[in-house]
Amino acid sequence: MQWGSATLAFYGIGAAAVAASVAALRKRLELSQAKHPSLSGHARIARRLARFVPFYEYDAERFFCSDGATHDIAARRRAGFNQLAQIYRTRFAETIRATAEAAESLSDLQFTAAYRVPFQYRRMVRAHLPSASFVQASHGVTLIDLDGNHSYDLTGSYGVNLLGCDFYKTTIERGAARVRELGPVLGSYHPLINENAKMLKEISGLDEVSFHMSGTEAVMQAVRLARYHTRRSHVVRFCGAYHGWWDDVQPGVGNPIAARRTYTLTEMSERALRVLRKRRNVACVLVNPLQALHPNLSPPSDSALIDSGRGAHFDKARYGEWLKKLRAVCSERNIVLIFDEVFVGFRLAKGGAQEYFGVRADLVTYGKTLGGGLAVGVVCGRSDLMKRYRNARPADICLARGTFNSHPYVMAAMNEFLRALKTPQIDALYRELDEVWNARAHMLNARLAAAKLPVRVANLSSIWTVCYTQPSRYNWMLQYYLRAEGLLLSWIGTGRLIFSLNYSDADFAAVADRFVAAASAVQRDGWWWHNPALTDRAIRRTVLKEIIAERWARLRRAVYGDGQDPA
Numbered sequence: 001m002q003w004g005s006a007t008l009a010f011y012g013i014g015a016a017a018v019a020a021s022v023a024a025l026r027k028r029l030e031l032s033q034a035k036h037p038s039l040s041g042h043a044r045i046a047r048r049l050a051r052f053v054p055f056y057e058y059d060a061e062r063f064f065c066s067d068g069a070t071h072d073i074a075a076r077r078r079a080g081f082n083q084l085a086q087i088y089r090t091r092f093a094e095t096i097r098a099t100a101e102a103a104e105s106l107s108d109l110q111f112t113a114a115y116r117v118p119f120q121y122r123r124m125v126r127a128h129l130p131s132a133s134f135v136q137a138s139h140g141v142t143l144i145d146l147d148g149n150h151s152y153d154l155t156g157s158y159g160v161n162l163l164g165c166d167f168y169k170t171t172i173e174r175g176a177a178r179v180r181e182l183g184p185v186l187g188s189y190h191p192l193i194n195e196n197a198k199m200l201k202e203i204s205g206l207d208e209v210s211f212h213m214s215g216t217e218a219v220m221q222a223v224r225l226a227r228y229h230t231r232r233s234h235v236v237r238f239c240g241a242y243h244g245w246w247d248d249v250q251p252g253v254g255n256p257i258a259a260r261r262t263y264t265l266t267e268m269s270e271r272a273l274r275v276l277r278k279r280r281n282v283a284c285v286l287v288n289p290l291q292a293l294h295p296n297l298s299p300p301s302d303s304a305l306i307d308s309g310r311g312a313h314f315d316k317a318r319y320g321e322w323l324k325k326l327r328a329v330c331s332e333r334n335i336v337l338i339f340d341e342v343f344v345g346f347r348l349a350k351g352g353a354q355e356y357f358g359v360r361a362d363l364v365t366y367g368k369t370l371g372g373g374l375a376v377g378v379v380c381g382r383s384d385l386m387k388r389y390r391n392a393r394p395a396d397i398c399l400a401r402g403t404f405n406s407h408p409y410v411m412a413a414m415n416e417f418l419r420a421l422k423t424p425q426i427d428a429l430y431r432e433l434d435e436v437w438n439a440r441a442h443m444l445n446a447r448l449a450a451a452k453l454p455v456r457v458a459n460l461s462s463i464w465t466v467c468y469t470q471p472s473r474y475n476w477m478l479q480y481y482l483r484a485e486g487l488l489l490s491w492i493g494t495g496r497l498i499f500s501l502n503y504s505d506a507d508f509a510a511v512a513d514r515f516v517a518a519a520s521a522v523q524r525d526g527w528w529w530h531n532p533a534l535t536d537r538a539i540r541r542t543v544l545k546e547i548i549a550e551r552w553a554r555l556r557r558a559v560y561g562d563g564q565d566p567a
């Protein structure tokens with residue numbers, strides 16, 4: 001048989017198409033394998049499933065025995081709950097009243113009040129242990145609410161409060177005095193910006209600096225620059241890591257649209273490195289070094305605390321090794337490595353995560369405490385990456401603006417903060433940082449163990465999270481007992497305790513006493529009643545069954561038309 005050239009060409013094209021499809025399929029498979037098996041590792045599926053979860057709640061009976069507790073235990077819990085509610089009503093009366101009034105107008109308050117505990121328990125908790133989110137003064141490491149109660153501040157103002165509220169009162173006041181003559185003039189700069197840029201270059205070890213208004217915007221700009229210079233489209237982030245609330249870095253639940261140019265990969269995984277080696281469309285890799293405390297897990301919040309599955313353990317050497325491998329692959333593939341140090345910058349070390357783990361990034365984002373108490377976002381980077389235009393192509397630019405960038409008052413407060421870092425007192429704080437905070441976590445854990453309480457803390461320096469050692473559906477109750485003991489947490493509850501570095505040993509001892517007292521009260525009131533059949537897996541299975549049953553009931557109502565809303 002004679003093969004015509006057209007036939008040969010046809011087979012050739014076919015073979016090439018098959019080879020290309022196999023290669024594409026293999027790449028797709030490698031990407032799937034590099035994703036974390038959890039829902040956080042699969043943003044699209046998580047978003048779809050989130051829509052499937054219906055609201056349902058436990059009635060006043062089930063609220064106290066959703067784990068199958070005996071009648072006696074449920075009665076003990078009820079008594080404890082009522083007593084706590086009484087304490088809230090009397091001790092926080094004005095603070096609760098003001099919060100409720102504000103919640104009528106502030107959507108943020110409505111949201112945070114609704115997401116403090118798993119939704120099945122929400123209504124009862126909100127009715128009897130309402131949010132008390134107002135404070136009128138700060139003093140040392142304490143905050144004072146509208147009823148005059150002093151509570152130890154474990155919120156850390158989302159991480160901004162590194163050196164104590166009094167410190168920031170001073171940076172803001174002194175800074176404002178230095179720029180008063182200029183006032184809030186924007187567009188031109190106050191001369192002290194030069195000193196800020198110089199100090200930030202020294203700290204970051206990078207060539208240039210840009211100023212923005214929030215951490216989210218700093219991350220947006222770093223990613224945009226990476227895309228511009230590499231001419232590649234995709235950003236890699238790691239499972240569970242928070243990088244602000246901009247669409248591309250928040251592909252999962254919480255973002256109404258899909259982030260189509262984001263890969264969410266498993267952190268500390270060879271498979272993730274393989275994807276970075278193979279893919280040609282990756283512009284940058286974003287790392288939030290806070291994840292070293294709980295790699296691949298989302299920021300812990302008590303609203304997701306349906307069981308005791310929350311885990312955390314910080315291993316500095318392992319995480320440092322991971323970052324070194326990541327650095328090597330990024331260098332090999334010309335991928336921009338971005339350290340998002342908005343939270344941990346200045347907290348782990350003066351030189352942030354770069355210094356702490358001994359790994360250098362191409363771009364670093366900072367924020368929070370760097371503003372000296374005022375809002376800020378900063379990008380530091382290599383000069384070739386920071387450039388926003390191309391000499392040879394004048395119309396091909398990378399735009400970044402922002403009305404309030406480089407606001408004189410912010411620059412001045414930042415200047416006070418950066419200058420303070422050079423003082424011997426702050427130097428001493430950094431020298432003993434890990435030693436002090438690891439010892440404090442160890443001491444508290446030893447006390448909790450001695451008291452046979454099923455709760456422990458894990459820490460990354462001064463950033464802590466509370467873990468639970470025995471399966472329970474009621475761990476989230478601890479946040480309310482802690483508040484009654486005078487320990488103030490942020491709205492995500494026991495998932496994140498943030499200490500400022502001005503906590504003295506005596507302050508910390510008082511916190512430890514109160515923490516143990518609160519946990520003992522949770523134990524006493526029966527919330528940690530233990531039943532060997534109650535495993536974390538069994539709890540999750542129960543909740544899943546409840547969700548399916550509720551969904552099914554709604555479907556039936558829709559089909560049989562009993563007039564109830566099926567949505």
Ligand SMILES: Cc1ncc(COP(=O)(O)O)c(C=O)c1O
Nearest residue numbers: 214215216243244288340342343
């Ligand atoms: C690592 C990280 N990146 C970015 C952000 C966003 O910063 P901002 O809230 O200032 O926009 C945060 C805030 O918590 C953060 O922790």
